[in-house]
Amino acid sequence: MVGIIIASHGKMCEGIFQSGSMIFGDQPQVAVCSLMPSEGPDDLRAKVEEAIASFDDQEEILFLVDLFGGTPYNQINGLMKGHEDKWAMVCGLNLGMLVEAYGCRLGMDKAHDIAAHIVGTGRDGVKVLPESLDTAKEEAAPAASNEPTGAIPEGTVLGDGHIKYVLARIDTRLLHGQVATAWTKATQPTRIIAVSDNVAKDALRKQMIEQAAPPGVKANVVPIDKMCKVDKDPRFGSTKALLLFETPQDALKAIEGGVQIKELNLGSMAHSEGKVVCTKAVAMGPDDVKTFEKLRELGVKIVVRKVPADAEENFDAIMKKAKAELGL
Structure with a gap:
């Protein structure tokens, strides 16, 4: 199973980890690393190294961090040197992204595959109401589906006829x-x-x-x-x-x-x-x-x-x- 490390400034990672457990249940092979106000880059790096060492399998690891260019990103980026073929990092963590990563682990065993997939989920989770405020919104193409679209004549049999x-x-x-x-x-x-x-x-x-x-x-x-x-x-x-x-x-x-x-x-x-x-x-x-x-x-x-x-x-x-x- 791909290991997941959640890292952030302050206790954001602890809170989002708890929220993820409420939605998806307790998950194995997940660790949180908080950078507290009194700590420096070396402290955060040591926490991440300890988290990596705690995993049963350290070959496939996905890092989810809060902010691109921040200390958690910088320290993990340094640790990834030499592991780029197996490890992956995604910045801009939100709850939808974390939950999707949990779900992906049920069918994916590569950190790179999960990272590539959850980027879209993280973006899709950003919404604004009223929708008129989203000036950059583009019309998305409908997903392919076997679901009936429009009026289907009564008596038509789709599939085997049983929901x-x-x-x-x-x-x-x-x-x-x-x-x-x-x-x-x-x-x-x-x-x-x-x-x-x-x-x-x-x-x-x-x-x-x-x-x-x-x-x-x-x-x-x-x-x-x-x-x-x-x-x-x-x-x-x-x-x-x-x-x-x-x-x-x-x-x-x-x-x-x-x-x-x-x-x-x-x-x-x-x-x-x-x-x-x-x-x-x-x-x-x-x-x-x-x-x-x-x-x-x-x-x-x-x-x-x-x-x-x-x-x-x-x-x-x-x-x-x-x-x-x-x-x-």
């Missing part, structure tokens, strides 16, 4: 950083679909979800009954969908309506009155417990995992705790 579900997730926040980056990278959907009667009626929330889609992936918000129709529509046969549900109740309604889901990823369920905290991310009330029991009776597997890198949590233990604290 593919790469992930179905229960998450109170629906589409957010962990989904837009870690889960999208891991499952490679062509479309993200938030399935919710409530959100489908809320123009603002609907717009926010549609705008939060990662590059190259479409996002839609649909009511549950429409999702049941989409499941049976052969025009979506070439679609790889990541489904998002706010609640287990919405997921159950969709499955009972015919949506072919055999596994649900339980990401987060927010705490509210009448619910008990079961894990850091999951709170349940009596109706939630009954709903999950019904889902399991229907043969649906519940997998508890916030991000792909996390180990699966014991759902039986979570249910047992919820029942005990709720007195069920």
